[in-house]
Amino acid sequence: MESFDKFYRIFQKTLQNLYPEPKELENIFFLLTTHIFQCDKITILLRLSRKEQIDFVTYDKLIKKLWELKKNRPIQYVIGHTYFFGMKFIVNEKVFIPRQETEELVYWILQDYKKNFHHHHDAYIQVFDIGTGSGCISISLKKKKPEIVNIHAIDFDQEVLDIAKKNAKLHNVKISLKNMDILKEEIDPLIKRNKNYVHIIVSNPPYVKLSEKKILHPNILQYEPYKALFVPDETPLIFYQSISFWIKKRLTGIVYIYFEINQFIYLDIINFLKKMGFLNIEIRKDLQGFFRMVRAVYYAK
Template sequence: MIYLDKFYCFFQKTLKDLYTESKERENLFFLLTTHIFKCDKTTILLRLSQKEKINFLIYDKLIKKLWELKKNRPIQYVIGHSYFLGIKFIVNEKVFIPRPETEELVYWILQDHKVYNHDNKNPVQVFDIGTGSGCISITLKKKKPEIVHIYAIDFDTEALDIARKNAKLHNVKISFKNVDILKDIMSIPASKNYVNIIVSNPPYVKLSEKKLLHPNIVQYEPYQALFVPDEDPLIFYKKISFWIQKKLTGIIYVYFEINQFIYLDIINFLRKKGFLNIEIKKDFQGFFRMVRAVYYTK
């Protein structure tokens, strides 16, 4: 007979070399078991203390998922979902796993615009460029339903399929656009007479920094959502800024997640392009990971 506490010990032992911190292994254990048993952490703790038996079918599921973790597959892909500002999102290897730093970026937008009550003369439209799972655009729409239009843009049709599923899951209306930012950014629609909010967590890790990433990121997360060439690490910021200046009108609020190692380059680039009120912010780890700026069209 198989017992949950025995599986817990086996789980810890199996992942000890891969995840050296016991707290991290515990977190993985509870994420997996609450998913498989469809219950909360308190229930799992109770079942552990009672040395509850596990039926064979459940044990088989747990073992299969454990082997996936042993192969470095991120827990979010193993269980098929992740959480972003408390909201559940479907994820797989076609989309980048939502990160706490991006939560902070979205929270910054919500804080900046919570006092605004735009009337019909100044409705708000948001452009989420490089949407991936759709976590940014969907969260903004759920938290601020008064936003008139949100355009979620990505070049990968399979990523957009996941984002559409997440929008349907949360019953929000988002306009999804399949656009290759590097080749065809000017095709993104731009209506006049709106207050514009541009938010993007584009690829920004230089190829030379690949060795700094955790193996499960490099092995499983989409390459195209992560890396940029060393010789032009600002390539996505350049394309987005060019589009802003050529296609948008009125006041444009810009929020970028950035590479902490080249934050000064990004600030200098935005300044040279005429962006104003540039502010950089540290994430919860103390790294400069997000920037806000404003652009006024003439």
């Protein structure tokens, strides 16, 4: 038998060089232990203070997970889930781990929904979540606004959509999951053509330039899906361009776009949207003070 406080000391010593920020390391510790013991943080704190014993089987599990963490594997992949908008989402190396910045993007949509969309009939509102990954954006919108009938979660990878499907089932929501590629303009079959429609296009596409690899944490580079992260240096706006051209060619009615963006090229994105005829362009900073989100409107004929 080993004690809680002994495991805590081993945990700290093993990972302190990888995660020098104490708060981050503490957070990882509690994510791991609450998962293994299926309890809350307060229970773990009590067991630590009492120096309670851990049985050999459980201790072995903890040590194995610790070695995974030592190899830079993100805690979310180690325990198989993460939290987004207060909800649990299944994740693995096939999907990008949902971040707080994307929560802020969803919150922006919900704020606007209250102000701008309430006077539209819900049947005439279509949401396209392009590059859905775990499905966190679509599922959160459906949970918060169940009255939205048409929510389309789109991804080019069927294995990714299988995870989104599991998450939709986990949260008991119905969304439309489609295996399509925006770079090949394959979204057309989903479109309902009507000048009365309001379309909400939301996307957190790949936007990290290959030359920016060096600024990323090793666990992102080693484990998170390459195709969900990177774009060529020569064409960093490729996904925003494809989505915008598709909107101009195929949609009718009012189109609201919400993009998560690369903070280093936000001016390029704004200039591109202006040239494409988007109006009311607004950019927002995330909680860290980086320009991370943009919203614009397009009136499609």
